[in-house]
Amino acid sequence: MGPKIDYAAVLKMALSNGGEYADVFLEQSAPFALVCEDGRLEKAVSGLDCGAGVRLMFGMKTAYAYTNVLTTDSLLEVARAVRQAAGAGSRELHIDMRRTHGVHHAPLQKPPEQVATAKKAALVLEADRIARAVDRRIRQVLVSYREHRQQVVIASSDGGIGEDDRSYLTAVVQVIASGGDAVQTGYEPLGGNTGMELFDHDALSRAAETAARRAILMLGARKAPAGRMPVVLSSEAGGTMIHEAVGHGLEADLAQAGLSVYSGRKGERIASPLITVLDDATLSGRRGSFAVDDEGTGAQRTVLVDKGILKTFLYDRLTALKDGARSTGNGRRESYKSRPIPRMTNTMIAPGETDPRTILGETGSGLFVKKMGGGQVNTVNGDFVFEVSEGYLIEGGVAGEPVRGATLTGNGPQVLLAIDRVGSDLGFSIGTCGKDGQGAPVSDAQPTIRIPEITVGGVVD
Numbered sequence: 001m002g003p004k005i006d007y008a009a010v011l012k013m014a015l016s017n018g019g020e021y022a023d024v025f026l027e028q029s030a031p032f033a034l035v036c037e038d039g040r041l042e043k044a045v046s047g048l049d050c051g052a053g054v055r056l057m058f059g060m061k062t063a064y065a066y067t068n069v070l071t072t073d074s075l076l077e078v079a080r081a082v083r084q085a086a087g088a089g090s091r092e093l094h095i096d097m098r099r100t101h102g103v104h105h106a107p108l109q110k111p112p113e114q115v116a117t118a119k120k121a122a123l124v125l126e127a128d129r130i131a132r133a134v135d136r137r138i139r140q141v142l143v144s145y146r147e148h149r150q151q152v153v154i155a156s157s158d159g160g161i162g163e164d165d166r167s168y169l170t171a172v173v174q175v176i177a178s179g180g181d182a183v184q185t186g187y188e189p190l191g192g193n194t195g196m197e198l199f200d201h202d203a204l205s206r207a208a209e210t211a212a213r214r215a216i217l218m219l220g221a222r223k224a225p226a227g228r229m230p231v232v233l234s235s236e237a238g239g240t241m242i243h244e245a246v247g248h249g250l251e252a253d254l255a256q257a258g259l260s261v262y263s264g265r266k267g268e269r270i271a272s273p274l275i276t277v278l279d280d281a282t283l284s285g286r287r288g289s290f291a292v293d294d295e296g297t298g299a300q301r302t303v304l305v306d307k308g309i310l311k312t313f314l315y316d317r318l319t320a321l322k323d324g325a326r327s328t329g330n331g332r333r334e335s336y337k338s339r340p341i342p343r344m345t346n347t348m349i350a351p352g353e354t355d356p357r358t359i360l361g362e363t364g365s366g367l368f369v370k371k372m373g374g375g376q377v378n379t380v381n382g383d384f385v386f387e388v389s390e391g392y393l394i395e396g397g398v399a400g401e402p403v404r405g406a407t408l409t410g411n412g413p414q415v416l417l418a419i420d421r422v423g424s425d426l427g428f429s430i431g432t433c434g435k436d437g438q439g440a441p442v443s444d445a446q447p448t449i450r451i452p453e454i455t456v457g458g459v460v461d
Contacts, residue, residue, distance in 0.1 A: 108195030154296035162296030186215030230366030238429025239444025245412030352422030423448030
């Protein structure tokens with residue numbers, strides 16, 4: 001990809017005043033987006049961006065600078081800038097750029113750039129039509145389609161060169177329905193590191209119908225009751241809980257800074273013996289997957305919590321150096337304009353052995369959460385609040401009457417320890433995770449789980 005760069009010369013320049021490690025991150029990205037609103041294509045945006053950054057690690061600190069001029073001379077100037085952070089001195093280095101990191105990617109079945117824009121527009125317009133046809137109370141429909149091809153090369157002072165070609169593809173349907181004084185929304189996303197095969201089998205049309213039916217269902221739902229009660233989280237709910245209440249607290253930079261409830265707790269029990277938490281960037285086609293991370297470390301499957309015991313954190317190179325550990329392949333950055341930091345990829349609670357129907361059937365009353373909404377978490381103490389976008393009262397072991405306006409309020413560690421049922425299924429959700437001003441594509445997953453008691457907040461008149 002891109003021009004020929006003398007990486008060894010750039011890295012030697014960056015380290016010439018001292019330091020433990022340096023790398024060069026080269027990126028070329030091509031975004032494209034379509035937005036349909038009120039039955040009309042309102043926006044079509046495309047672009048091309050490229051650039052490179054040079055990073056120097058010294059004394060557990062980082063210096064970083066970047067340019068969008070992709071020549072060896074330009075990168076040498078950037079390297080001269082970052083070397084000043086290490087102070088004065090001189091150092092003779094020999095860097096042999098021979099080792100290649102990474103995992104071979106299977107070719108995309110249907111590369112998005114090879115599909116005509118007219119066909120993409122037809123997909124979006126059809127999704128809009130299907131959502132509107134569900135019910136006359138549908139007032140607004142917004143369908144967005146986004147693709148982002150990102151090609152990267154990472155050259156490091158240990159002699160490694162990692163390369164990746166990523167195809168991030170997403171589509172989102174958002175529906176607003178109203179009836180009387182009530183207004184409700186339905187939301188359904190699709191996405192992955194994949195090609196246009198994402199939309200095989202009418203996937204976007206089915207997502208549009210799901211979003212519309214959810215909005216209509218919630219129009220007729222009664223207000224959720226409030227109080228402490230059992231909650232069954234369906235695998236369809238997605239992994240919002242594991243991502244927010246657990247995942248961020250297991251990122252090594254937060255743990256090292258004492259900003260995580262899990263700081264200093266390696267080897268301790270932090271969850272029920274039924275709970276195993278994984279972060280796995282090797283899953284084919286998932287939104288958080290890649291061949292190498294943004295430091296050139298190969299994609300990995302990391303066991304964070306094993307049967308309730310905290311085993312490790314999510315490390316990039318810098319945080320691994322601080323802990324005397326190895327990178328877990330979680331060094332990620334939004335673009336060449338950003339330095340890498342520890343980030344989740346595809347984070348999940350591993351499936352258990354219990355039939356999901358049994359979990360529901362054994363719960364006499366409570367709340368069944370079919371779909372989670374957004375939420376907030378305090379990583380320092382683990383307290384969280386999450387919205388429920390589709391929920392049902394459990395009556396005699398059956399998901400019965402739909403309810404709206406429910407929230408779940410609790411504490412991540414306490415909830416993890418309390419979980420007493422884990423299903424044999426697994427459901428994924430997607431998102432773009434924000435941290436330190438950077439967005440990273442991720443997915444989250446969980447099986448059906450039961451929390452014996454948690455605070456449910458209802459709608460107050």
